Amino acid sequence: MRSLLSLMLARSGYEVLVSSDPGSAFAILSAHKPDVILIDIRVPPEPGLKLIRDVRALTACADVPLIVLSGDGECLAAAQKAGSAAILRRPADYRRIPATIEGVLLGRAGSVGW
Numbered sequence: 001m002r003s004l005l006s007l008m009l010a011r012s013g014y015e016v017l018v019s020s021d022p023g024s025a026f027a028i029l030s031a032h033k034p035d036v037i038l039i040d041i042r043v044p045p046e047p048g049l050k051l052i053r054d055v056r057a058l059t060a061c062a063d064v065p066l067i068v069l070s071g072d073g074e075c076l077a078a079a080q081k082a083g084s085a086a087i088l089r090r091p092a093d094y095r096r097i098p099a100t101i102e103g104v105l106l107g108r109a110g111s112v113g114w
Helices: 004-011 022-031 045-059 074-080 096-107
Strands: 039-043 064-070 086-089 110-112
Touching: 004 096, 022 045, 039 045, 039 074, 045 064, 045 074, 064 074, 064 096, 074 086, 086 096
Parallel strands: 039 064, 064 086, 086 110
Antiparallel strands: none
């Protein structure tokens, strides 16, 4: 799913940096400052929630909007509490993700499918 989403976002005009785990995501974020961060949190949710906390602790990424995708309601609530700009409940309509990103970048934060 990650490669399909990356391709869809690239076709929508976004430069996409992809990570398959929190450690490599943190390495990417230490070297680049993206305009938005999309985090897909799977079971168990703790590595993804730790990544959110770690991203917020990075000075360069502290103000970068986060969009969190998960099927776990408690995880989404924790992500929202941690300052996510938007949350997407899985199963998500992946075709809506570019519009969600655009909305976040334009300051229209909120939840989608919550």
